[in-house]
Amino acid sequence: MDERTLLLLGMLRIESQHGYQLNEFIEHNLGRVTDMKKPTAYALLDRLEQAGAINSRLEQEGNRPPRKVYAITEQGRQLFVRLLSETLASAEPYVIAGDVGLMFLDALPLEDALKLLEQRLQTVRAQVAEIEHVPAHHMGLGVDLVIEHQAALLRADEAWLTQLIARLQAQPAKEAKEAKDAQPAQPSTTAASGA
């Protein structure tokens, strides 16, 4: 949530903009950097204005509905530098949603698991391919660095997955045994999930 604030301040630091503009840019170009949705952005802008980090003036173009153009204030710049420093210096341990699936890999028959992991691998490969084709100097922001970073992580992910699949294919016996070892608990009522 602090990163979202940082993002908005950073964008306004580059250029004063109205809400719609900010949201369009985020939606179209920053899908990899944030998943903040429109209403959240408006809410944060309101809060930032309350706090004096940005201010807004109404602007009328033609006789379209008037829109609020937000500009960063001196106070906002200070907040920006503070948030940026904090964000750069720290490394929040990330939580990867898909990892929950790995925890229960042994609940599925090996064949099924392999099929699903191969699907996942396809998806990851597609993501790598896509990100490698994003043109450099994408938007003049440091978005390039983010793209690089994400590409590096995605490639690591691809490599790991590939190796996992190979391992599972090569040692079905061993992995099956591990799966057994993993549940010394009571066999419980029904056993229908078919492990």
Add this chain to the structure above:
Amino acid sequence: MDERTLLLLGMLRIESQHGYQLNEFIEHNLGRVTDMKKPTAYALLDRLEQAGAINSRLEQEGNRPPRKVYAITEQGRQLFVRLLSETLASAEPYVIAGDVGLMFLDALPLEDALKLLEQRLQTVRAQVAEIEHVPAHHMGLGVDLVIEHQAALLRADEAWLTQLIARLQAQPAKEAKEAKDAQPAQPSTTAASGA
């Protein structure tokens, strides 16, 4: 949010448990897998019970306050397999919070940026070290795989960061130029953030 449901179902599939038990385990052992908090878990358990995926019976131990022991139902097992399959097959493009910072790296003087990135690198290294010392067969679940996966990603992260720092140190001129190029917009009111 679906992963959270999957996690709870998966844990109950292994063994019937009461809420407190589930939460303790998550808090102490699954910090890397999920960041779900206690009240969220209770809310999801309620919802799963409404939906018939789990049921609960009250259990009294000594004369401590009675507690609800949740058990997965046949319906719940089916849901579990479905969610697990979906999760394993897909690869949601992850959003790394810290990446927002990278976007605005050029807003700081190079020296400052380097100092901050080095701090980040320290943190990442500490995380790598920590994760490499987690004992294997940690809890008998597939948690091992998750640990491996996260270790792989963390090492990739470390390598990328190291290389970024080297690049920034080696080519201060070029990077400084890029920083200039990055903002052909208006110089705006105050220029106090000192870029």
Add this chain to the structure above:
DNA sequence: AATGCTATAGTCATATCTGACTAATCAGAG
């Protein structure tokens, strides 16, 4: 000159999540 379509600009009711709290039991110190 009415119709439908897209872009613009934002709002709001609802769903979701969590920090802070309640409340009972137990174990040990004095």
Add this chain to the structure above:
DNA sequence: CTCTGATTAGTCAGATATGACTATAGCATT
């Protein structure tokens, strides 16, 4: 025995986030 602090078990008000919606303007088509 009774006070203190830890453990167990959970709840709830309030903060956050978002899907779905409103509403106007411009433009092309018929």
